[in-house]
Amino acid sequence: MSRLQVVSGKGGTGKTTVAAALALALATEGKRTLLVEVEGRQGIAQLFETEALPYEERKIAVAPGGGEVFALAIDPERALLDYLQMFYKLGSAGRALKKLGAIDFATTIAPGVRDVLLTGKACEAVRRKDGRGRFAYDVVVMDAPPTGRITRFLNVNDEVAGLAKIGPIHNQAQAVMRVLKSPQTAVHLVTLLEEMPVQETVDGIAELRAARLPVGRVIVNMVRPELLDAADLESVRATPRSALARTLSGAGLGGARRGGHAERLVDPLLQQAEEYAERFALEQEQRAELGRLELPLHEMPLLTDGMDLAGLYELATELRKQGMS
Numbered sequence: 116m117s118r119l120q121v122v123s124g125k126g127g128t129g130k131t132t133v134a135a136a137l138a139l140a141l142a143t144e145g146k147r148t149l150l151v152e153v154e155g156r157q158g159i160a161q162l163f164e165t166e167a168l169p170y171e172e173r174k175i176a177v178a179p180g181g182g183e184v185f186a187l188a189i190d191p192e193r194a195l196l197d198y199l200q201m202f203y204k205l206g207s208a209g210r211a212l213k214k215l216g217a218i219d220f221a222t223t224i225a226p227g228v229r230d231v232l233l234t235g236k237a238c239e240a241v242r243r244k245d246g247r248g249r250f251a252y253d254v255v256v257m258d259a260p261p262t263g264r265i266t267r268f269l270n271v272n273d274e275v276a277g278l279a280k281i282g283p284i285h286n287q288a289q290a291v292m293r294v295l296k297s298p299q300t301a302v303h304l305v306t307l308l309e310e311m312p313v314q315e316t317v318d319g320i321a322e323l324r325a326a327r328l329p330v331g332r333v334i335v336n337m338v339r340p341e342l343l344d345a346a347d348l349e350s351v352r353a354t355p356r357s358a359l360a361r362t363l364s365g366a367g368l369g370g371a372r373r374g375g376h377a378e379r380l381v382d383p384l385l386q387q388a389e390e391y392a393e394r395f396a397l398e399q400e401q402r403a404e405l406g407r408l409e410l411p412l413h414e415m416p417l418l419t420d421g422m423d424l425a426g427l428y429e430l431a432t433e434l435r436k437q438g439m440s
Contacts, residue, residue: 301331
């Protein structure tokens with residue numbers, strides 16, 4: 116199992132929800148998982164119904180079997196101060212730079228610095244060991260930027276390593292890329308069974324593969340239940356209107372005479388069936404498109420009651436059932 120699991124996806128596909136559910140699924144049977152947020156949206160805190168996350172690793176949930184989920188919202192400015200202290204021992208001088216605004220300048224203006232700090236912090240958590248030589252976390256799950264930015268986000272350390280030929284910056288970038296381009300990492304993409312998210316997923320995977328970043332799995336989120344299959348839909352099309360009216364009448368929905376209540380129901384029901392058939396055909400096409408990627412494919416159900424903490428545990432259970440734990 117990869118120790119760094121990166122979750123990306125087109126906006127609106129629920130990638131943060133999937134990342135949180137994956138962290139719960141992986142933190143089973145006593146395992147420790149760190150869930151990392153890099154976009155500053157505090158989406159993890161909202162999902163786990165807790166207060167905004169500080170720049171520190173904090174336990175936010177207990178998984179089945181006693182496992183623990185910790186969370187960290189990475190702040191680029193604080194990460195840069197950590198970096199300056201780690202490699203340059205600046206101490207109070209680093210804090211002075213923050214007061215002067217140099218830290219904010221470096222993380223917002225300097226090309227790539229922000230992403231280097233974010234990926235570096237996550238990789239440090241992957242490599243970290245305790246006093247007994249054991250890994251601090253069994254798995255680190257990163258709620259990463261959207262699909263359109265994920266390859267550049269993960270590959271930015273390669274660019275930095277190429278610019279800084281020697282020294283601690285070069286060494287740090289190289290160390291991060293050794294993690295990101297190794298079997299220790301898996302990049303999962305979240306999508307919906309809709310044309311635009313699926314196409315963005317296909318394009319994103321092509322970019323990841325071209326950059327030699329390790330692609331993991333495709334997770335289809337918010338899948339609606341299959342009410343009718345292809346045979347059912349064909350049967351609806353082949354059944355005469357009069358027979359449908361009689362069936363409705365037999366179910367107690369009015370008389371079958373022309374103009375009766377059952378007769379009036381036929382057109383709306385046929386229209387609903389046709390709309391469902393169009394959606395069914397589209398979803399089948401998108402499944403086929405994803406199947407051509409030749410990657411493990413998982414489907415998460417649409418939770419009709421909305422997303423809350425109970426729903427998050429439900430999705431985690433589904434991920435475990437499908438082998439992602």
